[in-house]
Structure formats: structure tokens, C-alpha cells
Amino acid sequence: MTEDSGRADAPAAVSVHALNKTYASGLVALSDIDLEIRRGEIFALLGPNGAGKTTLISIICGLVNPGEGQVRVNGHDIIADYRKTRSLIGLVPQELATDSFETVHNTVSFSRGLFGLPRNDVHVEQVLRDLSLWEKRNEQIKNLSGGMKRRVMIAKALAHEPEILFLDEPTAGVDVELRRDMWALVHRLRGQGVTIILTTHYIEEAEEMADRIGVIGQGRLILVDEKQALMKKLGRKELRLHLREPLTTLPDSLQARDLELSEDGWQLVFHYDMRKEHSGVAELLSELEDHGIAFSDLHTHQSSLEEIFVSLVKDKR
Numbered sequence: 001m002t003e004d005s006g007r008a009d010a011p012a013a014v015s016v017h018a019l020n021k022t023y024a025s026g027l028v029a030l031s032d033i034d035l036e037i038r039r040g041e042i043f044a045l046l047g048p049n050g051a052g053k054t055t056l057i058s059i060i061c062g063l064v065n066p067g068e069g070q071v072r073v074n075g076h077d078i079i080a081d082y083r084k085t086r087s088l089i090g091l092v093p094q095e096l097a098t099d100s101f102e103t104v105h106n107t108v109s110f111s112r113g114l115f116g117l118p119r120n121d122v123h124v125e126q127v128l129r130d131l132s133l134w135e136k137r138n139e140q141i142k143n144l145s146g147g148m149k150r151r152v153m154i155a156k157a158l159a160h161e162p163e164i165l166f167l168d169e170p171t172a173g174v175d176v177e178l179r180r181d182m183w184a185l186v187h188r189l190r191g192q193g194v195t196i197i198l199t200t201h202y203i204e205e206a207e208e209m210a211d212r213i214g215v216i217g218q219g220r221l222i223l224v225d226e227k228q229a230l231m232k233k234l235g236r237k238e239l240r241l242h243l244r245e246p247l248t249t250l251p252d253s254l255q256a257r258d259l260e261l262s263e264d265g266w267q268l269v270f271h272y273d274m275r276k277e278h279s280g281v282a283e284l285l286s287e288l289e290d291h292g293i294a295f296s297d298l299h300t301h302q303s304s305l306e307e308i309f310v311s312l313v314k315d316k317r
């Protein structure tokens with residue numbers, strides 16, 4: 001920890017300004033990203049495959065060259081102060097680095113040395129114990145199961161006591177036990193003041209873990225919000241009623257509801273918040289009955305992540 005951490009005027013853990021990235025192939029992976037990640041928070045970058053999450057965190061971690069724009073880590077520029085910013089960051093990548101003849105303990109201990117830090121067996125032991133790797137400390141990495149290798153990747157990322165930990169798709173293909181251990185570890189680290197940034201394409205994962213969520217789609221940061229506020233926006237469900245007789249217009253008393261009539265007049269679509277105790281569905285159905293509007297079929301539908309992104313992007317325009 002630096003002496004200025006926790007101060008109200010301390011720089012953000014990560015500050016990204018006007019960042020653009022176009023790969024050599026011509027693919028625009030990031031467009032005009034502005035983002036501030038606060039110290040000590042758990043921030044989830046949520047987006048579908050190919051949205052640009054890995055590109056963004058790889059730039060912050062110094063693994064991919066930024067195109068245009070500025071990225072600062074604890075106030076230090078990632079290019080001008082590369083060594084400094086890299087030493088503040090721990091990264092658990094999506095891909096497993098496999099097949100090492102080195103032992104678990106040495107791998108984690110060497111990783112610390114790569115950042116120019118002195119040996120610290122107490123810290124390494126703590127990290128290995130936290131990740132249930134202590135019993136395996138003398139195993140060669142190549143002999144470990146996939147789950148254990150993933151634990152080693154996390155241990156390596158923590159070896160140099162980073163202030164900011166990046167987890168790229170941390171639970172993709174991970175067993176329940178590791179998932180649980182990982183979340184416990186994340187909460188412990190947060191308790192120590194570590195900033196945690198994770199990428200995910202699961203709303204549930206972002207919901208379970210994060211203080212704030214940034215939604216990214218097609219290289220654009222669509223919105224950044226407190227988890228509670230965002231989950232409210234994402235919790236919309238749709239009820240679709242197929243009518244017995246087509247309607248030409250909605251009765252006046254129904255106009256105020258979040259209700260749409262399809263163009264052909266055969267369907268009514270009602271949007272409601274599944275997180276609210278009173279969805280309004282019962283009232284709607286009884287009002288329809290009062291108006292003599294009968295339906296032959298109904299079904300409900302919860303917006304998929306993809307649709308939510310589409311609607312969020314649309315709302316932005």
C-alpha cells in the first residue's frame with residue numbers, strides 16, 4: 001500500500017481517458033473509453049464475447065499497446081511509468097499457462113522476484129494456503145489438474161502483493177469449490193484494500209461480486225453504474241399476450257401502463273420489473289378482463305444479456 005491510498009484526493013486505482021484501440025487487422029476493439037475505477041472497489045466489466053474486455057484489461061496491464069488515449073494506474077502513466085504501474089498490478093489471465101517442470105512454491109516465489117521484490121516465504125505460504133495449494137507446494141505444475149493450475153495462476157498474480165488485481169473471466173470452466181474459494185479470497189483482499197477488477201459475461205457473476213459494473217459492447221463502454229442501480233435496469237421481464245380479437249387501439253385507462261400493442265393488433269406486450277414485489281401483472285390481467293379483452297395464450301420472457309445490451313445501446317442514442 002502506498003501512503004496516499006485511502007485519501008479522499010488520492011488518484012483513482014485506474015483511470016482511462018479517451019482510449020481507442022485498433023488491432024493491426026483493422027478491427028476496432030475499443031472506441032473512446034473513459035473509465036475511473038475507485039480504490040478498494042470490486043469492479044465488474046460485463047459484456048458479451050468479443051466486446052473488448054480482455055483488450056481493455058490487457059492495455060491497462062501493459063500487455064497490449066494502447067492506440068490513442070491515456071491510462072493511469074494509481075496516478076502513474078502506464079507507458080511513462082511502466083515498471084511502476086506493472087508492479088502495482090496482479091493479473092489472472094483467461095488462458096492457463098501450462099506445462100511447467102517447476103514446483104508450485106518456486107513458481108509463485110519466482111514470480112515475486114520478477115518484480116524485484118525480496119523473497120518472502122511468509123507471504124508465499126499465506127497465498128498458497130489461501131488457495132488450498134500448500135499441500136501441493138512441491139508438485140511440478142505439469143502434474144496438477146486444470147483447477148489446481150488455475151489456483152497457481154491466481155497465486156502467481158498475488159505473489160508480489162499487488163494493490164490492484166485483475167481477474168479475466170475468473171469462473172469460466174471453474175469448479176464450484178474453486179469458485180467459492182476465489183470469491184472468499186476476493187472479499188478478503190478487498191478487506192485489505194486491494195482493488196479488484198473482473199471481466200465476465202455472466203450478469204449473475206457481476207451481481208454476486210461487484211460494487212460497480214461497467215457494461216461494454218462492441219468496444220464501447222455503454223454505461224457504468226452502481227450494481228444496485230444497474231440490476232434494476234437489467235431486471236426487466238416481458239409478458240406477451242396473444243389476443244382472441246385484434247385491437248386497433250389501447251383503451252385509455254391502459255395507456256398509462258408500460259404496455260405496447262403490436263402493429264397487427266394481435267399481441268399485447270407488457271414490461272415489468274421482476275425484482276419488484278408487485279409486478280403489476282395481476283392488476284393488468286384483471287383490467288383487461290374489465291375491458292372484455294380476452295387472450296388465447298400468454299408467455300413470459302426474460303431479456304437475455306444480448307438483448308439487454310442492444311436495448312442499452314439503443315437507449316444511449
Ligand SMILES: Nc1ncnc2c1ncn2[C@@H]1O[C@H](COP(=O)(O)OP(=O)(O)OP(=O)(O)O)[C@@H](O)[C@H]1O
Pocket residue numbers: 023024025027028029047048049050051052053054055056201
Ligand atoms: N491480437 C488481436 N488481433 C486482432 N484482433 C483481436 C486481437 N485480440 C482480440 N481481437 C479482437 O478484438 C475484439 C475484442 O476481443 P476481446 O478479447 O478484447 O473481447 P472480450 O470481451 O474479452 O471477449 P471474450 O469474453 O470472448 O474474451 C474481438 O473481435 C477479437 O476478435
